[in-house]
Amino acid sequence: MTRTILVTGASGHLGRRVAARSVAEGWTVVGTFHTAQPELPGVGWRRLDLRDRAMVEGLLTELAPDVVVHAAAGRDRDDWAVIAEGAGAVAAAAAAVGARLVHVSSDAVLSGANPPYDETALPDPVTRYGAAKAAAETAVRTVAPGAVIARVSLILGDGDSKHERLVHALHAGEDGALFTDRYRMPSHAADLAAALLELAGTGHAGVVNLAGSDRVSYHELGCLIAERDGLDPARLPAARAQDRGVVLSADTRLDTTLATELLTTRVRGVRELFGQR
Ligand SMILES: NC(=O)c1ccc[n+]([C@@H]2O[C@H](COP(=O)([O-])OP(=O)(O)OC[C@H]3O[C@@H](n4cnc5c(N)ncnc54)[C@H](OP(=O)(O)O)[C@@H]3O)[C@@H](O)[C@H]2O)c1
Known part of the structure; x- marks a missing residue:
């Protein structure tokens, strides 16, 4: 039986690559969108509003996925209800159905006043977006302690x-x-997608810095x-x-030693x- 992966924000820049790569790796893939359903071969689409906790719980209960990659973000980058509370809802629902959660966080949780940062660095955000992402990390750690939290920097594409x-x-x-x-420390969305899926297959819990080397x-x-x-x-x-x-x-210079130890995927x-x- 193929394993099922739920990719939230699969209509977004990073989520789209995670969903496409999951299809290529042979997963049964369900992707969520919020505004308009995109075209992506092999992906089953569901509309999701992260602000609706019952909707999040209902989707996770119905699908009971093996893995959840939470790549959705608010349309407005400081949308607390989506970014912080939505992440908490996803983490609680993933924990309730025993799904492995890969939560996408950001270097925006850090002020950048004291680089470099390894995974022990506690959030000290200076923006509303960073504060919401930091609150999301705390919610995830609390309700889904086995989850992996990937702190990523600027994401590039083609x-x-x-x-x-x-x-x-x-x-x-x-x-x-x-x-x-x-x-x-920018990286390409395709490298991050590969790294996030590889992280799903590790038993690692807690923060992992995922960023390019420059x-x-x-x-x-x-x-x-x-x-x-x-x-x-x-x-x-x-x-x-x-x-x-x-x-x-x-x-926000990130120390990526842990990622290079855990993963074969290279984030260029x-x-x-x-x-x-
Ligand atoms: N972009 C960067 O440089 C960067 C840097 C560091 C970290 N990150 C993090 O990486 C992740 C992916 O970022 P991205 O740039 O790929 O995001 P993006 O392109 O802006 O995509 C955001 C996704 O979230 C969905 N979404 C928006 N509002 C929603 C809601 N209320 N309920 C459910 N889904 C909703 C969007 O759906 P619709 O498109 O259908 O509305 C879209 O699929 C996020 O966690 C972000 O914080 C990004």
Whole structure:
């Protein structure tokens, strides 16, 4: 009998890749969407609103999946009901049916004031989004202590991530800037999808940092994207978050030693992704 995986947020940027890879690996795949049902061969679709706890419980009880990858996030990144309470509802329902839970968290739970961060780092968020993701981690740890919590940094794609789209928009003259004083460790959604599924098969419980090996500023990342896409990096507006009074985690450099010990999947850094190594 094939095993069943439930991917929440399977209509999203990361969730779509997790669902597609699950199909390729031979799972019976159920994916959730919130607004519009997408096309993805091999995926059974269900609409889910994470703010509706009874709906979450009903879906998990009905499907009794072996694995749940919780990749949904709020449309508004600071939507507490979706991000924090929704994650708690998913974790409780997954625990009730004995499903292995892989919860997708974020480096936004960290202030970035004291890098690097290993998995023992406690959340000290500086944004509402980071606070909601931190509350989600606490809820997951409390109600599903066997769950794995993957802290990921900026997620790139094949031109379809919001960061890549932002670079094109700024290059085209849209208002905004890329920060030179805020640092991340971006990775490709396809690598993360493979790593999340591999993590599901480990017995690991608790936080695992999943990030690419290269630390870059938003502006450095923008220049790499521009060069790859044949745009002129010099046209990308640069600014310091500090000068503009923007509150955003500073340097969320993640120590990824544990992931390299647990997993055979390699999460590539941006220099390798962009052919510079
Ligand atoms: N993107 C990044 O750079 C980044 C960085 C660090 C961590 N993360 C984390 O990685 C995960 C995936 O992020 P992403 O960028 O792939 O997200 P995304 O593309 O914005 O997708 C969000 C998903 O959540 C669903 N959703 C929205 N509101 C919902 C609700 N009320 N109930 C149920 N589902 C709802 C959306 O469904 P519809 O599209 O159908 O509305 C969509 O499938 C999230 O946990 C995020 O916090 C992302």
